[in-house]
Amino acid sequence: MKHFLKETDFTRSELPGLFALARDLKRKRGKKGAPTPLKGETWAMIFSKSSTRTRVSFEVGIHELGGNPLFLNRNDIQLGRGETIADTARVLSRFVHGLVVRTFDHAEVQQLADIGTIPVINALTDLLHPCQILADAFTLAERWGHGKDLVGSLRGRKIAFVGDRGCNVANSWILGANLLGMKISLAGPPGFDAAPEFDQLLAREGFAGGYKFTTDAYEAVKDADVVYTDVWVSMGKEEETKERIRVMTPYAVTKKLFAAAKKDALFMHCLPAHAGQEVTQEILDDPRSIIFDQAENRLHMQKAILATLAASRRK
Numbered sequence: 001m002k003h004f005l006k007e008t009d010f011t012r013s014e015l016p017g018l019f020a021l022a023r024d025l026k027r028k029r030g031k032k033g034a035p036t037p038l039k040g041e042t043w044a045m046i047f048s049k050s051s052t053r054t055r056v057s058f059e060v061g062i063h064e065l066g067g068n069p070l071f072l073n074r075n076d077i078q079l080g081r082g083e084t085i086a087d088t089a090r091v092l093s094r095f096v097h098g099l100v101v102r103t104f105d106h107a108e109v110q111q112l113a114d115i116g117t118i119p120v121i122n123a124l125t126d127l128l129h130p131c132q133i134l135a136d137a138f139t140l141a142e143r144w145g146h147g148k149d150l151v152g153s154l155r156g157r158k159i160a161f162v163g164d165r166g167c168n169v170a171n172s173w174i175l176g177a178n179l180l181g182m183k184i185s186l187a188g189p190p191g192f193d194a195a196p197e198f199d200q201l202l203a204r205e206g207f208a209g210g211y212k213f214t215t216d217a218y219e220a221v222k223d224a225d226v227v228y229t230d231v232w233v234s235m236g237k238e239e240e241t242k243e244r245i246r247v248m249t250p251y252a253v254t255k256k257l258f259a260a261a262k263k264d265a266l267f268m269h270c271l272p273a274h275a276g277q278e279v280t281q282e283i284l285d286d287p288r289s290i291i292f293d294q295a296e297n298r299l300h301m302q303k304a305i306l307a308t309l310a311a312s313r314r315k
């Protein structure tokens with residue numbers, strides 16, 4: 001049975017099939033005969049953090065696949081009052097067919113997967129945001145693959161991530177870029193390194209040193225096909241707001257910085273954005289900004305992930 005806790009839970013050879021499935025589900029959405037592989041199933045969604053895109057895209061996606069989404073705010077269930085992750089995994093495995101989990105500590109999703117008997121999807125932890133990256137990669141592949149070799153169209157392309165280089169989206173893009181054969185450069189202020197846990201994971205996956213880091217944003221975006229940023233103050237880091245804004249301001253994606261990338265470079269942001277901080281409103285509104293395609297594709301890619309994991313559970 002398959003879980004999706006990190007990008008590399010899909011192998012290189014599985015990715016073309018997954019992307020093709022996302023494209024197929026996108027084309028068939030709302031049409032007669034659209035697939036319903038989750039028919040008769042209930043998937044629980046345990047969320048410990050706020051969410052717009054992830055929550056709505058999973059609830060809608062599970063419903064469209066014929067299943068029943070069961071949203072559980074952590075504080076509304078006994079987990080919020082100290083019941084263990086282990087017992088939560090055992091109990092929910094008796095009731096539902098899969099789990100979608102957004103939480104702080106990555107070890108929690110790992111434990112739910114290890115102890116439970118149903119598939120677990122990581123809907124964001126402090127370490128990784130793999131659903132975001134596969135949806136982003138699909139968004140790029142739609143543009144570059146011209147409906148044919150979706151995954152192959154990403155190979156050799158360069159993504160530049162500027163800002164908080166130690167955040168979960170940056171970590172996940174490092175894993176994703178290495179898995180997809182893309183090049184990745186990151187730029188940000190010194191002292192905001194990835195957690196040691198991430199470097200260990202990267203090494204375990206065989207991708208140690210699989211990215212370039214510089215404190216010079218212009219160096220990172222040179223020859224980039226994509227310029228990507230995320231908020232400077234991730235959920236849980238609010239007490240560092242003032243200092244983060246101070247040191248990250250030189251890494252804001254402005255017209256000048258974006259112009260230093262390739263002429264036809266695309267701008268991406270996982271959203272929500274703070275216009276005037278990590279990116280200007282002008283860049284968010286630029287025709288080369290594909291932020292809302294990214295958001296929409298969360299739905300289609302996650303439906304493909306749900307269908308794949310449900311099939312793996314039935315084997």
Ligand code: CP
Pocket residue numbers: 050051052053054055124132270271272
């Ligand atoms: N990008 C993303 O995960 O958005 P939400 O926090 O709104 O789910």
